[in-house]
Amino acid sequence: xxxxxxxxxxxxxxxxxxxxxxxxxxxxxxxxxxxxxxxxxxxxxxxxxxxxxxxxxxxxxxxxxxxxxxxxxxxxxxxxxxxxxxxxxxxxxxxxxxxxxxxxxxxxxxxxxxxxxxxxxxxxxxxxxxxxxxxxxxxxxxxxxxxxxxxxxxxxxxxxxxxxxxxxxxxxxxxxxxxxxxxxxxxxxxxxxxxxxxxxxxxxxxxxxxxxxxxxxxxxxxxxxxxxxxxxxxxxxxxxxxxxxxxxxxxxxxxxxxxxxxxxxxxxxxxxxxxxxxxxxxxxxxxxxxxxxxxxxxxxxxxxxxxxxxxxxxxxxxxxxxxxxxxxxxxxxxxxxxxxxxxxxxxxxxxxxxxxxxxxxxxxxxxxxxxxxxxxxxxxxxxxxxxxxxxxxxxxxxxxxxxxxxxxxxxxxxxxxxxxxxxxxxxxxxxxxxxxxxxxxxxxxxxxxxxxxxxxxxxxxxxxxxxxxxxxxxxxxxxxxxxxxxxx
Amino acid sequence: xxxxxxxxxxxxxxxxxxxxxxxxxxxxxxxxxxxxxxxxxxxxxxxxxxxxxxxxxxxxxxxxxxxxxxxxxxxxxxxxxxxxxxxxxxxxxxxxxxxxxxxxxxxxxxxxxxxxxxxxxxxxxxxxxxxxxxxxxxxxxxxxxxxxxxxxxxxxxxxxxxxxxxxxxxxxxxxxxxxxxxxxxxxxxxxxxxxxxxxxxxxxxxxxxxxxxxxxxxxxxxxxxxxxxxxxxxxxxxxxxxxxxxxxxxxxxxxxxxxxxxxxxxxxxxxxxxxxxxxxxxxxxxxxxxxxxxxxxxxxxxxxxxxxxxxxxxxxxxxxxxxxxxxxxxxxxxxxxxxxxxxxxxxxxxxxxxxxxxxxxxxxxxxxxxxxxxxxxxxxxxxxxxxxxxxxxxxxxxxxxxxxxxxxxxxxxxxxxxxxxxxxxxxxxxxxxxxxxxxxxxxxxxxxxxxxxxxxxxxxxxxxxxxx
Numbered sequence: 035x036x037x038x039x040x041x042x043x044x045x046x047x048x049x050x051x052x053x054x055x056x057x058x059x060x061x062x063x064x065x066x067x068x069x070x071x072x073x074x075x076x077x078x079x080x081x082x083x084x085x086x087x088x089x090x091x092x093x094x095x096x097x098x099x100x101x102x103x104x105x106x107x108x109x110x111x112x113x114x115x116x117x118x119x120x121x122x123x124x125x126x127x128x129x130x131x132x133x134x135x136x137x138x139x140x141x142x143x144x145x146x147x148x149x150x151x152x153x154x155x156x157x158x159x160x161x162x163x164x165x166x167x168x169x170x171x172x173x174x175x176x177x178x179x180x181x182x183x184x185x186x187x188x189x190x191x192x193x194x195x196x197x198x199x200x201x202x203x204x205x206x207x208x209x210x211x212x213x214x215x216x217x218x219x220x221x222x223x224x225x226x227x228x229x230x231x232x233x234x235x236x237x238x239x240x241x242x243x244x245x246x247x248x249x250x251x252x253x254x255x256x257x258x259x260x261x262x263x264x265x266x267x268x269x270x271x272x273x274x275x276x277x278x279x280x281x282x283x284x285x286x287x288x289x290x291x292x293x294x295x296x297x298x299x300x301x302x303x304x305x306x307x308x309x310x311x312x313x314x315x316x317x318x319x320x321x322x323x324x325x326x327x328x329x330x331x332x333x334x335x336x337x338x339x340x341x342x343x344x345x346x347x348x349x350x351x352x353x354x355x356x357x358x359x360x361x362x363x364x365x366x367x368x369x370x371x372x373x374x375x376x377x378x379x380x381x382x383x384x385x386x387x388x389x390x391x392x393x394x395x396x397x398x399x400x401x402x403x404x405x406x407x408x409x410x411x412x413x414x415x416x417x418x419x420x421x422x423x424x425x426x427x428x429x430x431x432x433x434x435x436x437x438x439x440x441x442x443x444x445x446x447x448x449x450x451x452x453x454x455x456x457x458x459x460x461x462x463x464x465x466x467x468x469x470x471x472x473x474x475x476x477x478x479x480x481x482x483x484x485x486x487x488x489x490x491x492x493x494x495x496x497x498x499x500x501x502x503x504x505x506x507x508x509x510x511x512x513x514x515x516x517x518x519x520x521x522x
Numbered sequence: 523x524x525x526x527x528x529x530x531x532x533x534x535x536x537x538x539x540x541x542x543x544x545x546x547x548x549x550x551x552x553x554x555x556x557x558x559x560x561x562x563x564x565x566x567x568x569x570x571x572x573x574x575x576x577x578x579x580x581x582x583x584x585x586x587x588x589x590x591x592x593x594x595x596x597x598x599x600x601x602x603x604x605x606x607x608x609x610x611x612x613x614x615x616x617x618x619x620x621x622x623x624x625x626x627x628x629x630x631x632x633x634x635x636x637x638x639x640x641x642x643x644x645x646x647x648x649x650x651x652x653x654x655x656x657x658x659x660x661x662x663x664x665x666x667x668x669x670x671x672x673x674x675x676x677x678x679x680x681x682x683x684x685x686x687x688x689x690x691x692x693x694x695x696x697x698x699x700x701x702x703x704x705x706x707x708x709x710x711x712x713x714x715x716x717x718x719x720x721x722x723x724x725x726x727x728x729x730x731x732x733x734x735x736x737x738x739x740x741x742x743x744x745x746x747x748x749x750x751x752x753x754x755x756x757x758x759x760x761x762x763x764x765x766x767x768x769x770x771x772x773x774x775x776x777x778x779x780x781x782x783x784x785x786x787x788x789x790x791x792x793x794x795x796x797x798x799x800x801x802x803x804x805x806x807x808x809x810x811x812x813x814x815x816x817x818x819x820x821x822x823x824x825x826x827x828x829x830x831x832x833x834x835x836x837x838x839x840x841x842x843x844x845x846x847x848x849x850x851x852x853x854x855x856x857x858x859x860x861x862x863x864x865x866x867x868x869x870x871x872x873x874x875x876x877x878x879x880x881x882x883x884x885x886x887x888x889x890x891x892x893x894x895x896x897x898x899x900x901x902x903x904x905x906x907x908x909x910x911x912x913x914x915x916x917x918x919x920x921x922x923x924x925x926x927x928x929x930x931x932x933x934x935x936x937x938x939x940x941x942x943x944x945x946x947x948x949x950x951x952x953x954x955x956x957x958x959x960x961x962x963x964x965x966x967x968x969x970x971x972x973x974x975x976x977x978x979x980x981x982x983x984x985x986x987x988x989x990x
Contacts, residue, residue: 073785139628145791148780149784163769274544303633309577
């Protein structure tokens with residue numbers, strides 16, 4: 035019996051012209067989104083490779099280790115093909131310099147605002163917006179359409195239990211709509227091989243999970259369609275209701291929730307924070323200058339009152355010692371400033387994650403948000419991307435700074451030795467070393483590690499569960515409504 | 523006759539539950555957009571003023587103009603909260619220096635990626651996405667729905683001229699839907715000054731034009747829906763077709779065309795440009811070192827103070843020369859990139875304009891000063907200010923060595939006075955003149971008008987020969 039009913043459903047769906055048209059559109063869009071995603075990924079990868087090789091080249095051309103600075107970039111992730119998330123909104127690179135904060139800047143959108151005008155299209159976008167509409171378009175008249183055409187009471191006038199009928203409807207709709215969608219998805223995945231996108235094992239795992247969640251999301255809308263269809267008498271009314279529900283869930287709630295959180299939670303602005311840091315630096319610099327001045331007085335104290343030439347000789351003798359002490363002061367100051375900045379950044383981050391938690395909590399009333407958030411977690415393009423990279427870059431800066439400091443010392447020593455040999459020591463110092471490039475072949479490289487699969491999947495368990503709950507509730511609701519449906 | 527048809531159309535639409543529900547939703551959303559927009563403007567304005575104040579405050583107590591850290595900020599645009607455009611994607615802060623290229627940094631979305639996740643529910647979004655669906659919902663069965671219900675045949679059993687009928691239908695639907703929507707829009711507009719958003723004559727005019735663009739855009743989808751209903755026999759078929767068209771026009775075409783065309787023109791990346799600049803700078807530095815060495819060999823003087831002063835003068839001259847060279851080089855490079863970039867933008871946006879949604883978004887952001895123009899005009903303003911700032915710094919005798927004077931370890935300097943921060947020239951961002959904004963939006967408004975005309979005449983012509 036069940037099998038018969040399911041077959042009937044499948045036939046009804048797969049043979050309707052509505053299906054052929056909308057399925058065609060969805061397939062094209064799925065493949066288009068993956069194709070464009072792959073192209074964009076390759077463009078980002080090319081840009082990344084050029085940028086890093088330019089950095090390497092600049093290092094190779096440098097003539098001194100003093101004040102050497104470099105930049106590190108975020109490497110493009112293949113998963114961003116499927117879900118671009120905030121990848122293009124967040125900075126691509128950070129300056130690495132002993133005196134500067136590690137901060138991601140120059141996002142792709144801020145450098146090329148053209149792409150910010152309409153933004154990107156990715157697989158997750160198509161699933162979130164188009165496929166959900168597709169699901170509604172097919173199930174809005176699942177029950178009341180049959181009632182209107184009179185076939186519902188004909189079927190139920192036979193010994194067909196209502197429960198079986200509804201289950202058959204659900205299964206048939208699900209099979210008839212979801213299975214065909216796997217075809218364009220698989221074809222889209224083929225593009226990954228065709229364009230030689232480097233996908234690791236964990237990437238494939240993340241991708242499979244993403245596809246699974248997409249199917250769950252789609253299932254929710256099938257269930258929703260069935261629910262509304264079994265609650266209303268006419269199909270035009272259910273369509274209107276479903277459209278309003280779709281607009282609310284997919285287009286309105288996600289944005290509205292973020293906006294609400296923005297109004298409700300107060301976060302200090304970047305400008306405030308930057309000025310705070312500047313002020314601290316200025317204060318510290320003044321302190322250090324004072325200390326250095328005192329140090330100078332201390333060092334020069336024995337030469338107090340002596341004639342000019344003797345004073346100068348004394349100064350020459352003690353100059354390097356004084357310099358070293360002054361530099362130590364400066365280094366100590368820099369370390370304190372770095373620590374203070376780190377704390378300030380930490381405070382800011384905490385306030386922001388408060389705000390974020392509230393925003394996402396509110397938005398999770400809509401399965402569309404739950405889906406998008408999961409997709410971003412799996413794609414590694416969620417809002418924690420900033421913290422992840424900045425932390426790694428900060429750690430790299432430590433390594434880099436100690437390397438440069440060591441090399442600087444070596445260079446200085448070599449130069450001092452050379453200066454002692456040359457008569458024009460003063461001129462030599464002022465015009466810098468020669469024009470040969472330094473040997474920086476042993477410079478530590480920045481290698482970022484991507485988020486491990488386990489963490490990404492664990493982060494999406496909440497949303498996965500939420501989507502399942504939504505779906506189960508919708509099906510249960512449809513069940514209850516249909517059992518009491520007036521089929522006349 | 524026309525008036526009777528108009529009247530009938532109005533009644534048919536306004537009395538229904540469908541209208542009540544959809545109008546309710548739209549009204550709430552529009553009011554919400556204005557309210558939240560006004561609040562956001564307040565918050566942004568406070569942030570901006572705090573930033574400016576903090577910038578000045580951290581300079582207080584310094585004794586040397588050469589050691590200040592000066593930043594300028596982009597003030598929030600009142601209409602940006604209604605039409606966000608790219609205002610959240612571009613950098614808002616510029617580290618001011620007396621010479622050298624200025625860079626914008628700290629875009630809203632980079633600083634707060636949370637808001638980039640779902641972005642803003644602004645007026646432009648509501649018009650572009652929700653009102654268009656609204657239009658489709660009411661127009662999709664304009665003609666074939668009446669045919670299905672049998673009322674079309676009945677109507678034309680009377681001596682009703684066809685042209686007046688279709689005209690009445692279209693105008694009637696338009697009036698029935700737009701006029702009620704004007705109510706929340708006008709309430710929203712009134713909310714703006716009440717909630718403290720400063721709107722001058724220019725801003726009101728621009729807002730009025732944005733709303734006009736929205737109305738034209740709505741008209742496009744309405745006439746399209748009526749046209750579709752004269753093309754297809756069943757109303758459910760026309761609804762499906764219209765939804766497909768909606769998906770493509772609103773969601774797919776604008777994004778895809780920018781991405782496709784955007785990659786077809788090769789624009790050197792910012793990283794490449796930066797590399798060229800730093801390379802040239804290094805070259806200039808080497809040249810300067812060589813020149814200094816030569817000068818010192820020629821002018822070696824036992825009197826160190828004289829030599830130091832002479833060297834300083836020479837070095838300043840050299841720096842000025844090199845700055846010129848650097849500026850010319852940078853200008854050239856930037857110009858080349860800008861030309862290619864403009865070409866790319868032109869191609870991408872022209873392709874996107876196939877969709878009326880793209881035309882609407884572009885017109886709206888041009889009028890609200892949140893188009894890509896915002897960044898160029900901000901940078902221009904910053905560059906103009908840089909001249910003022912540089913002149914000011916020179917008047918304070920801060921030369922290129924100014925910053926390093928402190929580190930000389932001199933022990934014969936008295937305690938200098940702290941600087942008076944009120945002397946610092948104030949940066950005020952000059953908005954481009956309104957005529958420019960209107961000029962920029964005219965082609966898009968024209969396109970929207972043209973779409974209206976095409977679909978209207980299509981519906982008209984089809985209906986004249988429609989099989990009742």
